Amino acid sequence: MKAKVHVTLKAGVLDPQGKAVEHALGALGFDGINGVRQGKYIEIDLKDADAGQARDRVEAMCKQLLANTVIENYAIEIAD
Amino acid sequence: MKAAVVVFPGSNCDRDMQVALREAFGHEPAMVWHGDSDLPDVDLIALPGGFSYGDYLRCGAVASHSPIMAEVKRRAAKGVKVLGVCNGFQVLTEAGLLPGVLMRNTTLKYICKDVHLSVERADTPFTAGYRAGQVIRIPIAHHDGNFFIDDDGLKRLEGEGRVAFRYVTPKGKATAAANPNGSLNNIAGILNEAGNVLGMMPHPERLADTDLGGTDGRPMFTGLAEVLKA
Numbered sequence: 001m002k003a004k005v006h007v008t009l010k011a012g013v014l015d016p017q018g019k020a021v022e023h024a025l026g027a028l029g030f031d032g033i034n035g036v037r038q039g040k041y042i043e044i045d046l047k048d049a050d051a052g053q054a055r056d057r058v059e060a061m062c063k064q065l066l067a068n069t070v071i072e073n074y075a076i077e078i079a080d
Numbered sequence: 081m082k083a084a085v086v087v088f089p090g091s092n093c094d095r096d097m098q099v100a101l102r103e104a105f106g107h108e109p110a111m112v113w114h115g116d117s118d119l120p121d122v123d124l125i126a127l128p129g130g131f132s133y134g135d136y137l138r139c140g141a142v143a144s145h146s147p148i149m150a151e152v153k154r155r156a157a158k159g160v161k162v163l164g165v166c167n168g169f170q171v172l173t174e175a176g177l178l179p180g181v182l183m184r185n186t187t188l189k190y191i192c193k194d195v196h197l198s199v200e201r202a203d204t205p206f207t208a209g210y211r212a213g214q215v216i217r218i219p220i221a222h223h224d225g226n227f228f229i230d231d232d233g234l235k236r237l238e239g240e241g242r243v244a245f246r247y248v249t250p251k252g253k254a255t256a257a258a259n260p261n262g263s264l265n266n267i268a269g270i271l272n273e274a275g276n277v278l279g280m281m282p283h284p285e286r287l288a289d290t291d292l293g294g295t296d297g298r299p300m301f302t303g304l305a306e307v308l309k310a
Contacts (some may be wrong), residue, residue, distance in 0.1 A: 008116055013228065014262070016186050064146065068174065070136060070181045 001046045003058040004077040007067045008039035042066055051078045082306035083109040083124040085154065088143045093129035093165065093285060101126065101284040104301030114146040123308040124161045125152055127168030128281060129221070139169030139182060139224045149175055161205055161304065162277040165224055169269070169279030178272055178279045179237070180229035182222075186262030190223040194294075195260055197245040197268050197282060198252050204271060206278045207244060209303025210226045216296040219284040220260060225281040227263035227270075228258055234264055245269035 009015050014039050022036035044061070048054035058076050067074040083101045087094045090093070094111065101109040101124075110120045114132075119125065132143035149171070156162045156177055164172040172178040185191060194217050199210040210216065229237065237243055245268040249258045254266040261281070268279030284297030 014183070014186070016184050016188050016226075016262070020188055065137070065141060068141070068181055070173075070179075070230070071183065 001048055001051065001054050002079045003044040003046055004079060005042040005044065005058060005062060005066055006039060006075045006077075007042065007062075007072050008075075009037055010071055010073055013071045016069060054078050081103055081124065081305060082107075082120065082122040083126060084119055084122045085109050085126045085128055086112050086114060086148055087128070088114040088130065088132035088167075088171075090132045090134055091128050091130035091167070093167075093283065095124050095282070096285045097165070100288040100297070100301050103288065104305045105296070106305075112148060114143065114148050117147040117151060118227065119148070119151050119155060122123050122155075122160065124163065124167065124304060125155060125165040127152075127162070127171050128285075129166030129168060132167055132171065135224070138174065140167060140172075140174040143167075143171045143196070144174035144176075148197075149216070149247060156277055158270075159274065159276050161308070163206060163304075164277075164279040165283055165285065166220075166225075166281055169281055170224065172256045172277060177269060177277050179233050180227055180270070182281070183223050183226040183228050183262075184224050185222070185226050185260070187260075187304045190221075191225075192221040193260070194219050194287075195268075195282060196248050196250050196252075196258065198248045199256065200243050200246060201241060204244060204275055204278070205304055205307040206271075206300060207303065208307050209299025212290050213252065215248060215250065217287070217294060218284055218297055219286050220282045221286075224280055225261040225263065227267045227281075229264065237267075237270060240273070242271045242273070242275075242276055243267055243269070244271050245282065
């Protein structure tokens with residue numbers, strides 16, 4: 001079973017890296033961009049057989065380590 | 081008074097900290113490996129600068145879960161003084177011992193240079209060797225020193241007088257130009273609620289000896305020695 005975790009900066013938190021990517025895209029001629037926010041994608045291969053249990057464990061992982069909830073949100077997707 | 085320096089894989093200022101503490105305290109600090117789960121009986125625990133665990137995931141995130149950190153938290157709760165410099169500051173925020181977070185510098189550049197700091201208050205164990213309002217020159221060397229906290233958290237820090245150091249001009253003005261990394265309110269160092277934990281991005285241990293080109297960092301260590309001796 002695989003868990004797919006997206007960690008993203010909360011709204012209102014300045015994202016200098018996203019700004020730099022936005023600027024670079026503009027320099028390449030890609031216009032019409034309202035904004036760029038950069039985040040992380042983490043894939044976890046789990047031994048769990050039960051999707052509910054897997055989600056609970058990944059939730060705990062996010063809170064304890066994978067995300068800093070002061071500035072980041074996380075979204076979990078469980079896939080077979 | 082006794083001190084310990086925690087050494088993480090990737091620490092690179094642990095020896096500088098060791099020398100600064102040895103000079104000020106008059107004897108050798110204990111160097112404690114992050115994988116140990118116990119600390120000797122000490123009055124001060126220093127978390128040094130560096131790139132613990134290669135800054136993987138987030139700066140300080142993995143180190144904040146090292147076995148030794150559980151004991152550091154226990155000692156901090158008992159009132160033992162804890163000093164985190166640079167990566168040590170990042171570890172303290174990740175461990176929840178200090179609020180806020182250190183984000184990527186707004187310039188996106190690693191910055192290594194001397195900056196000026198105002199000593200916001202001298203009535204803390206860490207700043208007893210300075211005068212309140214004193215401007216000191218201390219080096220910074222970081223990529224992620226941009227202090228961020230939510231509005232309520234910032235109000236609390238400022239309202240409770242928990243900003244220990246601010247980036248300023250040589251004349252002591254906290255201007256945007258004097259702010260090297262985008263930190264809110266030019267914050268360079270903060271205290272916890274009880275006042276026994278200090279985190280700061282600048283490196284006092286790197287300017288604590290005339291051979292290093294300056295001694296503005298030394299009063300932090302001699303001041304601590306005086307306070308802890310009493």
